[in-house]
Amino acid sequence: MAPVGSRSIRLFRNLAVRLRLLRIACGRRYVYHDLARLLPPAAPEISDLRGDINPFALAREFPPSPGGLPDFAGIGPAAAFTRPELPPWNSEPGVAEFLGELIIRRKMRLVVELGSFVGWTSAHLALALRHNGAGRLHCVESVPDFIEVARANLARLGLIDWVEFLAGESLDASILARLPAAVDLVFLDTTHQYDATVKEIACYASRLTPQGCLVLHDSIRWGGVRRAVQEAAAAFRVFTFATEQGNGLTVLLKRP
Ligand SMILES: C[S@@+](CC[C@H](N)C(=O)[O-])C[C@H]1O[C@@H](n2cnc3c(N)ncnc32)[C@H](O)[C@@H]1O
Incomplete structure (x- = not known):
């Protein structure tokens, strides 16, 4: 049994780390770099999410568009x-802005959003098109009521003519046919x-053009x-980023 003195030294040595983890947990701020900085003293390194990431390699894939960018901020806050x-x-x-800019930098034409909720990201995608x-x-x-809200939001912004809404689930044969x-x-x-x-991933990757991108939200926070995403690394080049609330975003590019 360890002497009482050394146990209390260990307790105090870890106290600061545990209090910081508690603060993050209470604040629901699972910011990836915070956790990565905090965890090594107390736990194994976080290594389950990787990317082939030289950030400049990704930037080279998507050179800036000479025509600049539209006013994404003019779309207004998600709360609206x-x-x-x-x-x-x-x-x-x-x-939302990253997705819009991706469409502009690659001059993309055909875009599918799976799970559009009330149309916040949809508005950015439509504005870019x-x-x-x-x-x-x-x-x-999949929820028709959400489609009605999204439709009203896109109409309010004058973007409705760029969008087709499909009520149903992403893997439904009737949706895939349309x-x-x-x-x-x-x-x-x-x-x-x-x-x-x-x-x-398997179903929609088969529809991607050779230069096409599959982007997943919540690739850090959601197990x-x-x-x-981790398992997709054999078939795709994987680029994963932390986002403002630590949810994470992953871009999958088909391997040549
Ligand atoms: C996280 S929300 C999408 C948020 C939206 N992309 C945005 O960023 O503003 C997820 C949405 O997916 C919808 N959904 C869930 N499962 C679905 C499925 N299998 N096919 C289509 N939509 C689905 C939910 O009803 C919900 O509106």
Whole structure:
């Protein structure tokens, strides 16, 4: 048995780390770099989520567009899209703007959003297509009431003509039959369950153009998405980022 003195030294040595973890847990601020900095003294290193990441390699894949960017901030805050009684499911602003900019930098035309909720990310995707001057956004959402809210939001912003809403589930045969056979961008933000995410990746990757991108939200915070992304590394080049609320975003590019 360790002497009482050395046990209390150990207790105090770890106290600061445990208090900081408690603060993060209470604040629900699971910021990846915070955890990565905190955990090594108390736990094994976090190494389950990797990326082939030289950030400049990703930047080279998406050179800036000479035509600049539209006014994404003019879309307004996510709070203006939703209703107080609905859950706070919108992606972070950095995610919405990243997706819009991706469409512009790659001059993408055909875009599918799986899980559009009240249309916050959809508005950024549609604004980017309008900026490019051509294209179509197909929004798949399983809850018809959310589609009505999203439709009203996109109409309010003058973006409705760029969007087709499909009520149903991402893997429904009837939905798949109505989506284009070749797609430039798929944004996947649905159940966050492992099995469903694995199937969605396989199903929609087969529709990606050779230069196409599959982007997943919540690839750090949600274990199911994280595991599916981890296993996708054999077939894709994987780029994972922390986002404002630590939810994480992953871009999958097909390996040549
Ligand atoms: C996290 S929210 C999407 C948020 C939205 N992409 C944004 O960032 O503003 C997830 C949405 O996916 C929908 N959903 C869940 N499972 C689905 C499925 N299998 N197919 C289509 N939509 C689904 C939910 O109803 C919900 O509206």
